[in-house]
Amino acid sequence: MTVSRRAFVGGALVAAGLAAATRARAAGSIIAATFGDPVPTQWAAHDGTLAKASGWDLQWRTFNSGADVIAAMASGDVKIGELGSSPLAIAATQGVDIEMFMIDYVIGTSESLIVRNGTGIKTLADLKGKRVATPVGSTSHFSLMGALQHANVPANDVQIMSMPPNQIAAAWSQDAIDAAFIWPPVQTELLKNGTRLVGADTVASWGFPTFNAWVVNRDFAKANRAGLIGFIRAVNEANAAYLKNPAAWTPASAQVKAIAAATGAAPEQVPDVIQGYQFLPIAEQLQPQWMGGGIAKTLKATADFLKSVNRLDHVLPSYADAVTTAYLKEAVG
Numbered sequence: 122m123t124v125s126r127r128a129f130v131g132g133a134l135v136a137a138g139l140a141a142a143t144r145a146r147a148a149g150s151i152i153a154a155t156f157g158d159p160v161p162t163q164w165a166a167h168d169g170t171l172a173k174a175s176g177w178d179l180q181w182r183t184f185n186s187g188a189d190v191i192a193a194m195a196s197g198d199v200k201i202g203e204l205g206s207s208p209l210a211i212a213a214t215q216g217v218d219i220e221m222f223m224i225d226y227v228i229g230t231s232e233s234l235i236v237r238n239g240t241g242i243k244t245l246a247d248l249k250g251k252r253v254a255t256p257v258g259s260t261s262h263f264s265l266m267g268a269l270q271h272a273n274v275p276a277n278d279v280q281i282m283s284m285p286p287n288q289i290a291a292a293w294s295q296d297a298i299d300a301a302f303i304w305p306p307v308q309t310e311l312l313k314n315g316t317r318l319v320g321a322d323t324v325a326s327w328g329f330p331t332f333n334a335w336v337v338n339r340d341f342a343k344a345n346r347a348g349l350i351g352f353i354r355a356v357n358e359a360n361a362a363y364l365k366n367p368a369a370w371t372p373a374s375a376q377v378k379a380i381a382a383a384t385g386a387a388p389e390q391v392p393d394v395i396q397g398y399q400f401l402p403i404a405e406q407l408q409p410q411w412m413g414g415g416i417a418k419t420l421k422a423t424a425d426f427l428k429s430v431n432r433l434d435h436v437l438p439s440y441a442d443a444v445t446t447a448y449l450k451e452a453v454g
Contacts, residue, residue: 150180154190154202157183158333159305159386159394160226164376165359167383174355175348181383185285187212187259194219200341201352205260206332210423213443214433218339221416221444223353224406225333230320231397232261232331234268235311236300237293242318245272248279251299254292257283258432260331263423264321265302266430267329276430305394306386320397329426330419342448353403353452360400370395404453412449417441 155166165171172179182199184190187208193199195217203225204212212219234253236242242251245268255262262283269276284292286307292298293311300318301311321331335356342349363370370377372388380395381388406412420440427433 151175151177151201152193152199153179153181154184154193154199154204155181156185156203156333157384158203158231158398159380159384159391160398161359161363161376161380161395161400162225162356163380163383165355167379170359171352171355174351176351177345177348186256191217191219194336194338197338201335201337201349204334204336206330206334206419206423207258207260207263207427209334209336209443210420210427210440211258211433212336213420213440214424214435214437219336220339220342220442221334221336221412222342222349222448223335223356223403224401224411224416225335227399227401228260228264228325228331228333229322229397229399230317231308231394232264232302232304232321233308233397234265234300234302234318234320235308235315236318237296237298237311237315240299242300245269245274245319248274248300250278250280252280252282252297253300253302254282254284254289254298255302256285256289257281260321260333261302261304263426264324264329264331266426267324267327268302268319271324271327271329305397306390309390309394322399328422332416332419334416342445346448346451349448350452353448357403357452361402363395364400364402367392367396403449407446407449407453412444412446414441417444420444 166181187205190199190202190204191208191212194202209221240251241247253265255265266276269279282298286303289301289303290307290310293301325331337349370392372392377388377391380391386394401411409415417440420443424433424436424440428436
């Protein structure tokens with residue numbers, strides 16, 4: 122079973138990530154897991170704002186998959202990190218001792234189905250018989266399956282190929298695939314000779330929403346409540362700075378330069394890519410459609426869907442225990 126937002130890319134990467142985390146933990150650091158997306162949080166992490174606000178000696182580790190993050194958190198080496206909605210649903214079903222305490226971002230066009238120009242793919246129905254790559258078990262895979270279901274296209278009629286992002290880029294360059302549901306920076310490369318057929322935001326409107334969450338080890342959260350509150354507020358302030366004036370986040374701005382340095386993205390790409398994410402102020406996150414009940418329902422619906430496509434063998438009656446608003450409420454004040 123694949124348990125990834127970012128595709129599972131092999132035991133060697135998991136072992137490497139865990140080894141690095143273990144070394145940092147031995148040095149008294151707190152390991153924070155990230156996928157390295159070009160978002161405002163990267164700015165706050167890069168300049169030390171999150172470490173100062175939390176009071177933790179934060180050591181950021183970029184993971185390639187939700188599977189890697191879950192393995193690291195289950196081992197105790199990583200205490201806090203990012204996780205997509207699909208692997209979060211799987212982790213909760215499997216009883217991993219973590220809880221979601223905050224929305225990182227709602228996924229929009231940052232994850233999209235890109236079709237190669239010249240393949241004749243104009244609609245979802247045109248995917249029949251085509252080679253479509255995506256990291257199986259990821260939020261992109263969930264969106265792809267939801268899009269096919271919405272269009273009444275049987276998944277078995279499409280050649281769905283499981284690939285991590287770097288392999289998707291290579292396969293695209295070799296004309297080995299016709300389309301891919303993927304995120305930046307690979308998505309950005311594919312768009313050079315491809316077209317966005319549908320984004321995760323549209324698929325969400327069809328009843329298949331996806332998001333990225335901040336999750337934490339339960340015992341760590343209880344023992345480090347003040348630090349977690351500070352972390353939440355600092356993330357919120359970084360997002361608020363972007364939402365206040367997105368136009369100011371140009372390739373030449375200090376914020377974008379910091380994000381580019383932290384993620385390896387080209388500064389010229391960041392302003393466009395960042396528009397594909399929806400950042401919610403923490404007060405808004407407490408509303409019923411989000412952390413106030415909607416997220417738990419979304420996780421249940423996600424788990425039900427994953428079971429229907431044989432990614433889970435059972436689901437829980439409720440996913441309310443996978444989500445806590447306690448820290449968010451205190452951070453809002």
